[in-house]
Each structure stands twice: as structure tokens, then as C-alpha cells.
Amino acid sequence: MSNITRKSFLSLSALSAVGLATCGSDQGGAQGGTSGDTDTLTCGMTQDIDSMDPIKAESAATRELLFNVYDGLVKPDVEGNLNPAVASDVSVSSDGTTYSFTLREGVKFHNGEVVTPEDVKYSIERYRDSTTGGSLVSAFAAVDHVDVVDESHVDVVLKEPDTDFLAYFAIGITPASVADLEADPVGCGPYKFSSRSPLEKVVLEKFDDYWDAEGTAYIRTVIFKVTTNTDSIGMELAGGSLDLFYRLPEAQLSQLSEDAFTIYEGGMNLVQALYLNNAEKPFDDVRVRQALAYAIDPQQIMDYVSGGKGAEVGSSMYPAFAKYFMPELNDVYNQDVERARKLLDEAGLKDGFSFTIQVSNAHPQHIETAEVLKEQLAAIDVTVDIQQIEWSSWLSDVYTGRKFEGTVVGVDASALNAPSMLSRFASDADNNFVNFSSAAYDKAYAKARAAIDDDEKTELYKECERILAEECASVYIQDLPSFVALAKRFTGYEFYPLYAQNLATIQPSE
């Protein structure tokens, strides 16, 4: 359980990592740097990819790159919807155990073969095969078997009902005829694999026979260049050896000229909060948690930590998840010190109290947030001790061991479905590290999980978010800002609500 979160956090901490020396190849750079050339886009990434095989994709960088090479039965869009892709239609049986896919006609793999139901069966069985040691085995273990119904229909039968499983079918479909995807990466995405030099670059070429005319790529060649030295990214962009970089450190923005680059501002797709241990006194009292929520001002935190950038959140859902995000929850607690004092008074803590915030020493944004929190909470006589701990101690003591009072951290989603943000707050969830326990929440969440109709389900998940906000499971703060720089001769970058970079939307600006 902690595994999934660990992965995402590691990718977050990679932002601040200072890497080894940059690889000295300028071949890609020279091509990408010619200012008028719109056939080639050079995109930087801070670490080399794990593998070209989606089954071995662990890091964010790998998942982001492979998003362009492999298409799944469904494909996420920028709003967090799952649209039909290799499958033209999907239906879920009323008991929630059988997913029936109708395959789209004439979808081709990069090697020219047409996608068949056997390929789908092969791919899914491969993902759940525990002997491959793949990272997705735990999710796909829920699959009981795959039935090929006829030449255009496939049924996937789950061991237990789960109507949120659809998000996992975004994983790439690969041909049954290719055994070694590492050596011969074949998918059916908008870009096909061209070449790879480990620790240097991966080159992708536009796939002309892509199934989706609207989703076909514009740029002929995309080079993913490994630039491990984060300090020099600004210089590489300014010098023209990179055209695109996502998750640029805020401090390097000032080095880029506005004439040469468009800066896109989005979110890191996580929920940063002052997570409170609901089982510890005095946080077992909802009034105390609410008092803290009334005492803090997220905007001020954003001002101090990232120069006013970032997006306020009011519950355990970040804005890029447009389908589920509820902006109105940001106003459940607006800063009101008087009210906070009154709530503390009612809870019998008229003179305030003190508690410890444990925070990972690898995440400066979280440490700085804790510092601002300390200052804001002092206004209601709540004294905060900040304790920095190692990331591994954080995982074992705070996250797994649940031995903490408060912690500041960002929690993100492992798959594009609401449960990846909400399941942890069910009182019996084994990753419920805040020990939140609410009968109302458990009921609403169970109902949402069981619902078949998507609109009804969405409403129920929103109800869950509302309960989290009203019962103040934790003090929700913000989705941290993320910056993307794209050379001015290109346009069309879009933010996705999870680790995905869709290069097919990028096009020449004229």
C-alpha cells in the first residue's frame, strides 16, 4: 500500500535532487536548438527511464514518456475522464465484475499488425503474471480471467466487484507477437519508438497510422534528453538545447526570457495538507481540528512558500481532477481567528495546546509550509514544534506506524480514479494514516464504490469529499505549483491530472 505512495513521493523528491554530471551529447541539442525547426522537439527529463516495457515502468519520468508510445483500452484526458481508445466501447456488468470491451476497428500497432482480442488478452494476462515481477501485478491481481468473446469483443472478469477498475485499463496494449518489449517496444500510441541511448536520450517518431485522427501527433521527431543536473536546466533551455521541460524549479524561471519561452503553470497533482492524527488527543475532537482550519490561511502559505503560486484545496482532491474537484470546499473554513478561539474554548482548550509537526527533510516546500503554519497557529495560542525527519523514518514512523501528531506532506493519486485519493479515509483502510474514522464517510464511500451509474458515483464521491471537509479530517492547504517551459515556436502543452505528458498535442505555433 505504502508502495504506491512511496513511488509517487520519490518522483516528487526527484525535483530537488541534484544529479550527476550532465551527459555530454549535443547531437540532440543541435537538432532541437535550430530555432526555425518545428519538426524536432527536444524534451528534458531529470532521470533516465526505467524501461521501454510498460510492465517495468516505475518512475514518473518513465510513465510520462510511455504515455506517448502505448495506448490502452481507455485513455485519460486532461480533465480526468477515461475515454475509449483501443476499445471503442466499454460496458460494466450490473454486478460490477465483468468489463466488456468492444475493440475499435482497424487500430494498428507500430509494426503494422492490427490489434486483436488475443493481443488484449495477452497484455492483461502479462500484467497480472506475478512471475514477471511487474509493478502492476498488485492491481491486476484482481483480474480473475480474460475471455475472448469473438474477433472484436473481450470480457475481463474480476474476482470481486469493482466499478472503479476501469482506470487501470489505461495501461498499454501490446502485441502478442512481440515477446521482448525492452528490445522491440511496440505499442499503438501516437508516437513510435525510434532509438534509445541509455542515460542519454530516447528518440520517438510520429506514428502515421494512429487510430485517432484528432489525436495524431504534429511534431515528427521527439527527443527525450536526460539532463540529470537540475541546476543547469535553465541554462540548457536558454541555450536552445532543450525546447520543453516540465517541473521546472521556480527559482529558475527568472533565467528564461519571455520572448523565447512560454511558461505554463499547473499543479503537481497532489494534496498538501497538515495531516492530523485523528486518534491522538486533542485531534480526536472535531472542534479542535476545525479550530486549526479556521486559524490558517492557505493563500498566505502560498505567498510565502511559492510566491503566491499554487491552488487552494479544501478536501482530499486536487484541481486537475476536474471531474471530482469541488472548488466550493475551499471556503468551508476561511480564516477566522475569533471563531477558531471559540471552538478551542468549547473543546476545553481555552489556553491553547502544543503539538509536533513531523516533516520530511527532503521536501523544502513542506518544511516551509510547516514554518508558516507555526506562525499562523501561534495566533490562537497553539504552539507547534517542527521536527524534521529522514524520508525513510517518515515512511516507517508516520505513514506506516502512524506514530505522529501532525505532519505536512503531499498525497497524490496512483491511478486515475477517485478511490486513489479517497480510499485511505475509510476507517478500516490500511493506509488510513490519519486514523480518520467517520460512520458517515464509510457509508458514503461504500455506496460510491458500489454505484454503477457514473453520474451517481461521481456525486457520491463528491459527498465523500464534503464529509472530509466538514469533519475536517485534516487541514487541507494546496496543490503545489508546477512550471513547464516550452519554446515559443511550439504551442499546445496541456497538463494531465496524473503522471502523463502528451506530446501529441504540441504543435508548431504558426
Place this chain on the structure above:
Amino acid sequence: MATTRTRSLLARIPNPRLFCAGALIMLAVITLIVIGMVWMPYEPTAMSPDRLQGVSAAHLLGTDKMGRDILSRVMYGSRITFLVALGTMAIGAGFGILVGAVTGYYGGIVDEVVMRVTDGLFAFPTVLLALVIVSLFGSSTLNVMWALGIAFVPSFIRVARSEVIRCKHLDYVKNARLMGVRDARVIFVHILPNVSGVIMSNVMIGFNNAVLSEAGLSYLGIGSQPPYASLGQMISEAQEIFFTVPSAVLGPGMVIVLMVLGFSLMGEGLRAAEGRMA
């Protein structure tokens, strides 16, 4: 040497000019710290909307990313850094001199064992030792003092031991022993005061190393917890605003330089003494 006793304390220091220069610098730093204990321009943790301001009359060293007055933070940070250096020396020198003097005086098996353990400790990197202590007992100023103190023990054991061995066969020690003076008295009343010059100069250099090590450890995020920052932590935090508010790095950096310079000069002043005697 008979006249030594009659000379003034200062005159016993062979290079009083170096020593005085160092002492003056230290006096300035200590004045800054003492003033900071009774008065600071602003509360060192108070945030304000005046973020990233340069040097001005209201903020003599400007403000940091969260609008906190850098001068006030330097005053507070100097106090933490100085106290850590003091504590480190109390633990390192106190324990090291005691053990070194006793084992050097008696020699034998115990001496051998202690020296080999000391070699082992010497081979162990300070930062690693500090990391182990901090991850076992938590990150706090006190634990950093212990970590650095323990790391500094071996060097004092060696110095004290070698000095005591050098002196224990000298006539005045033999005399004292013949007259039936107890061993403890011989070590602490007869020998140690006579080698104090060497040991004090080592303590001064030790102070130096403690200031620098603390800054280094703080730079790694070990030590006092935010929002309070020692000088090293302030420099570490100020990296990303170096070009916007240079005083955020230069302010605490200057104080570290002054502390190190002050201790160095004092140590040099004392050490020249031994150089001439030998």
C-alpha cells in the same frame, strides 16, 4: 623560567598581539550574541509581507523569503552556533583530556586499548557519526552537540596523552612522586597546568572545527529545527535567493568567518608559545 610566575598573565602568551586580535574579534561576536539575548530588531521568526527586501534602514540585512528580518535571525543563529561550539568543546575536550591524561600517565594495557578505540573513532567520519546519533535520538541542537562532542574526543585524547607522556619522566614529576603526592594530584595539579598552552591552542582550533562542522551539518538539515535556524542552516536556506538578497547569505557567512578567524588567531597566539619553548 623562574620569572614566569611573576610575569602578567598576558605576557605569558608568547604572541600576545595575535591572541589579542583574536580576542577582540570574539568580543565583537559575543557582543552581538549578548545584545541578541536582550534585544533584537524583530522577532526572528515573525513573518511579514515585506518579503525578499534588500538592505534598508528598517531591515539592516534585508528580509528572507518569508519576510523575516535577517539581522534578527543572524543574532539568534549566532547564539545557537556559538552554544553548539561551546557544548561540543565541553564534551569533546572535557572527556578527551581526562581520558588522555589518565591513560597516558598509567600506560599499559588500558592505554593500548583506549588508543586503538581512538584510532577507530578517528577513522569514522564525523558526518556519518552525527547522522547515526541524529537518526537514533532525533534531530535537535543538543544531539548535534553530543554527536560533534563524541567525534572530537579522540583528538583531545591524543594531545593530552602525548603531553602527559612527555612530562611524566621530567624531574619535577619524579620529585612530586618521590614526595608521595597522589597520582591524581600529579596529573591534574602538576602536569596539566604545565601543558595547558598546547591544550588550549587545541581547544581553540577545536572551537573552530565545531563551528564549521555545525554549519556543515546544518547545511544537511541536521540540527536545530525550523523556524529557528543556526548560521549554517540560514546559508543553506538562502541559496535560492542568493542573487535576489545577497545579504541573506553574506550576513550569516560573515559571522561564521569572524568566529572562525577569532578562534584561529587566539589559538595561534597560544601555540606560538609552545613552538618557542620546544
